Amino acid sequence: xxxxxxxxxxxxxxxxxxxxxxxLREYLSKxxxxxxxxxxxxxxxxxxxxxxxxxxxxFLDIQMPKLDGFEVLELIGNEAAVIFVTAYxxxxxxxxxxxxxxxxxxxxxxxRFEAALTRAKERVGGKPAPHALPVSELSAxxxxxxxxxxxIPVRDGTRVFIIPIAKLDYAxxxxxxxxxxxxxxxxxxxxxxxxxxxxxxxxxxxxxHRSYIVNLERVAKIEPYGKDSHVAVLSNGLQLPVSRAGxxxxxxxxxx
Amino acid sequence: xxxxxxHLRRLALYLLAWIPIALLLAYLLGMAHTIRxxxxxxxxxxxxxxxxxxxxxxxxxxxxxPLERSSFSRLFLTHLTTALLATALxxxxxxxxxxELSQTSRAPDxxxxxxxxxxxxVGTGILLYLLSIAFHYVLLALEASKEAEARVMKAGILAxxxxxxxxxxxxxxxFLFNSLNSISALTSTDAARAREMCILLGDFLRxxxxxxxxxxxxxxxxxxxxxxxxxxxxxxFGSRIQMQESIAAxxxxxxxxxxxxxxxxxxAVVHGIANLVEGGSIRLDAQCKNGDLAIEVENTYDPEAPAxxxxxxxxxxxxxxxAARYGNRASFAVKAEAQQFRVSITLPxxxxxxxx
Numbered sequence: 358x359x360x361x362x363x364x365x366x367x368x369x370x371x372x373x374x375x376x377x378x379x380x381l382r383e384y385l386s387k388x389x390x391x392x393x394x395x396x397x398x399x400x401x402x403x404x405x406x407x408x409x410x411x412x413x414x415x416f417l418d419i420q421m422p423k424l425d426g427f428e429v430l431e432l433i434g435n436e437a438a439v440i441f442v443t444a445y446x447x448x449x450x451x452x453x454x455x456x457x458x459x460x461x462x463x464x465x466x467x468x469r470f471e472a473a474l475t476r477a478k479e480r481v482g483g484k485p486a487p488h489a490l491p492v493s494e495l496s497a498x499x500x501x502x503x504x505x506x507x508x509i510p511v512r513d514g515t516r517v518f519i520i521p522i523a524k525l526d527y528a529x530x531x532x533x534x535x536x537x538x539x540x541x542x543x544x545x546x547x548x549x550x551x552x553x554x555x556x557x558x559x560x561x562x563x564x565x566h567r568s569y570i571v572n573l574e575r576v577a578k579i580e581p582y583g584k585d586s587h588v589a590v591l592s593n594g595l596q597l598p599v600s601r602a603g604x605x606x607x608x609x610x611x612x613x
Numbered sequence: 614x615x616x617x618x619x620h621l622r623r624l625a626l627y628l629l630a631w632i633p634i635a636l637l638l639a640y641l642l643g644m645a646h647t648i649r650x651x652x653x654x655x656x657x658x659x660x661x662x663x664x665x666x667x668x669x670x671x672x673x674x675x676x677x678x679p680l681e682r683s684s685f686s687r688l689f690l691t692h693l694t695t696a697l698l699a700t701a702l703x704x705x706x707x708x709x710x711x712x713e714l715s716q717t718s719r720a721p722d723x724x725x726x727x728x729x730x731x732x733x734x735v736g737t738g739i740l741l742y743l744l745s746i747a748f749h750y751v752l753l754a755l756e757a758s759k760e761a762e763a764r765v766m767k768a769g770i771l772a773x774x775x776x777x778x779x780x781x782x783x784x785x786x787x788f789l790f791n792s793l794n795s796i797s798a799l800t801s802t803d804a805a806r807a808r809e810m811c812i813l814l815g816d817f818l819r820x821x822x823x824x825x826x827x828x829x830x831x832x833x834x835x836x837x838x839x840x841x842x843x844x845x846x847x848x849x850f851g852s853r854i855q856m857q858e859s860i861a862a863x864x865x866x867x868x869x870x871x872x873x874x875x876x877x878x879x880x881a882v883v884h885g886i887a888n889l890v891e892g893g894s895i896r897l898d899a900q901c902k903n904g905d906l907a908i909e910v911e912n913t914y915d916p917e918a919p920a921x922x923x924x925x926x927x928x929x930x931x932x933x934x935x936a937a938r939y940g941n942r943a944s945f946a947v948k949a950e951a952q953q954f955r956v957s958i959t960l961p962x963x964x965x966x967x968x969x
Binding site: 373374375376377379380383398399400420421422423424425428444462463464465508519 | 786787790791793794795796797798799801802848849850851887888889890915917918919
């Protein structure tokens with residue numbers, strides 16, 4: 358290869374089908390600068406492996422056990438360039454066109470593969486793409502319209518937790534993160550509270566404050582707090598601040 | 614065609630309805646006592662018989678001036694003119710009849726004595742004709758609503774037919790693309806297996822192609838389709854797919870709608886096995902019980918798997934097809950337990966008549 362041949366590129370292949378991994382391995386073997394650091398057969402494994410091996414590039418299948426490709430991408434964030442590999446998914450195609458390094462459709466042709474790899478190398482060698490969006494925004498774009506999240510994957514180091522929506526008590530914005538409170542624990546996730554709000558079903562979750570989204574089923578009562586502000590008291594006794602706009606929204610909901 | 618003239622039964626009923634009208638007319642004519650009751654009856658009955666047919670002509674004028682699309686003045690003018698014309702015709706006929714009767718010995722001077730009855734005849738004539746117009750408008754409205762109903766029903770049947778055809782011809786594109794990718798991978802490492810997979814895939818596609826036109830196939834044929842499908846999927850998923858079958862021998866020749874079970878097995882693979890790292894098993898059971906064919910498709914699944922897009926469409930289609938074809942003679946139930954997902958179907962046993 359050319360002058361970047363010095364720089365080795367470490368790759369992780371994620372697909373639950375052995376034959377699908379095999380063809381990627383075969384195409385990659387023609388490039389001396391590429392090192393296949395690991396292969397994974399499911400989403401949990403993929404998140405763990407990416408955290409441990411810190412590859413430059415990940416080939417990611419969409420439909421997999423445990424976590425699907427979008428959820429994996431949401432969790433590995435901008436740690437590696439990602440090329441999606443899928444058989445057929447119109448939503449996914451739309452999302453990739455806007456955000457991902459590239460996407461490959463099965464059956465994968467060698468030519469198309471080389472083009473994607475070239476793009477990925479540019480990304481790996483250089484800086485993140487100028488229009489790179491936060492990953493959570495990306496996964497929101499990939500979600501089919503009018504379909505809200507039914508679970509939220511979060512990561513702690515190499516471990517992955519799945520929070521089912523029904524078990525999410527509330528979410529609190531903390532700088533670039535949101536803290537998700539569920540079953541007495543808090544999980545941090547790199548995401549804006551606005552994009553989390555957009556992903557949640559508005560009939561079940563309400564933004565009660567600039568920094569808080571609450572699960573409406575958990576709200577036991579609303580109490581006045583100080584002169585003209587309120588707090589929401591959750592069924593576990595916890596109190597969350599309610600802004601004036603949040604109070605109006607909450608009242609509108611309760612009056613229904 | 615005229616809705617009454619064209620049907621003998623309706624015409625007979627219509628004429629029967631005129632008998633009380635004729636009696637009423639006879640009563641009106643005889644009331645003044647210028648003519649005798651017998652004479653009134655002798656005049657009223659033939660007159661009503663003739664007028665019954667004259668009034669049927671209202672159908673044509675009603676048709677050219679539909680109630681909802683004609684102005685009031687147009688309706689008024691049309692129907693008043695026709696009513697007056699019909700009445701004039703009726704009076705002339707009455708006159709002729711009366712003159713004829715006067716010639717006989719039984720009704721001497723009837724022509725003279727009948728003169729004061731003319732206004733009664735004119736009034737009844739106009740009134741009866743207007744009634745007939747109202748009656749014909751009702752007939753037209755009934756006809757229009759019946760036609761609309763038939764149109765809606767026909768459209769519904771056509772739509773359902775089209776849907777079923779599309780459904781039967783459908784091969785899941787995911788399956789096809791993934792299989793092609795597997796073949797592509799095998800070509801460089803194991804050419805013989807690549808060829809085998811091409812043949813299996815071709816076999817499966819060929820079997821599905823012909824099924825679009827058939828209304829039903831023996832269960833055995835559906836099973837070989839499922840075997841062809843699983844043979845391809847087994848190359849993709851390897852040991853992750855385990856299949857257990859128990860089909861009663863007497864169930865094999867029961868007629869079932871084509872591609873009814875294959876989508877269920879495909880669902881079991883896509884939503885069940887594909888989400889399990891270690892794979893899982895599919896169990897297919899078919900037995901004849903009390904004149905019904907009872908089928909169960911059960912698979913292991915991960916209840917916490919990421920939600921697949923468009924899941925459930927396959928199940929909904931199978932349910933709809935069963936309902937469209939068998940109504941309440943078929944049943945469809947889905948049960949999701951901790952690790953097991955089960956679809957149970959019953960449908961009436963139908964066998965093709967075998968030549969003796």
